[in-house]
Amino acid sequence: MSWQVIDRTESPEDLGPGLSAAAAEKIRTFFDRYPTKRAALLPALHIAQDEVGYVSLQVMRDIAELLELPPSAVMDVTTFYTHFWTHPKGEKVVMLCRSLSCELLGARKLKDAVCDKLGIGEHETTEDGRYSLMTEECLAGCDHAPCLMINEKMHKRVSPEDVGRILDDPDNDKLDVPRSDLFDAPAK
Numbered sequence: 001m002s003w004q005v006i007d008r009t010e011s012p013e014d015l016g017p018g019l020s021a022a023a024a025e026k027i028r029t030f031f032d033r034y035p036t037k038r039a040a041l042l043p044a045l046h047i048a049q050d051e052v053g054y055v056s057l058q059v060m061r062d063i064a065e066l067l068e069l070p071p072s073a074v075m076d077v078t079t080f081y082t083h084f085w086t087h088p089k090g091e092k093v094v095m096l097c098r099s100l101s102c103e104l105l106g107a108r109k110l111k112d113a114v115c116d117k118l119g120i121g122e123h124e125t126t127e128d129g130r131y132s133l134m135t136e137e138c139l140a141g142c143d144h145a146p147c148l149m150i151n152e153k154m155h156k157r158v159s160p161e162d163v164g165r166i167l168d169d170p171d172n173d174k175l176d177v178p179r180s181d182l183f184d185a186p187a188k
Helices: 021-028 038-052 057-067 071-080 100-104 107-118 160-168
Strands: 092-097 131-136 148-150 153-155
Touching (some): 021 057, 100 107, 107 131, 107 160
Antiparallel strands (some): 092 148
């Protein structure tokens, strides 16, 4: 028996959007921080996802070229981490914690309430493109379980009854404190 050959030729539409020159330049600023270009892969993927909204096949190719890696290495890392999306996601991502602390304090009922309110399942996006849903192993809020994050804002001790109020709040993803300069380093 022989292996069947699969034609992997993609059209430009299938590849999705690529990196902008500004994003590529921002990725290059990480080269001096690490001993190898490969070590800058995770920050590069975060930068790309922040810009494009997800990590498209073209973005993976662009990052591979920039970091002098095979595209398969970039795809391996992208698909390993649940934080990276390989398809368009909503403008707000609801991340539900599934750690033991949250599970013991009602995370499953919380997930059911979020799914019911949004009408979607895990790694799906609402029809209006407003919300996407995912679970993470731990959001590091065990002392405030059960918790969820909307983009980068943590919501603590959330009950199923709180879900409607939280999701209806237009500022449910606004941080109360500024981000650090580590990721968004000031220009030199």
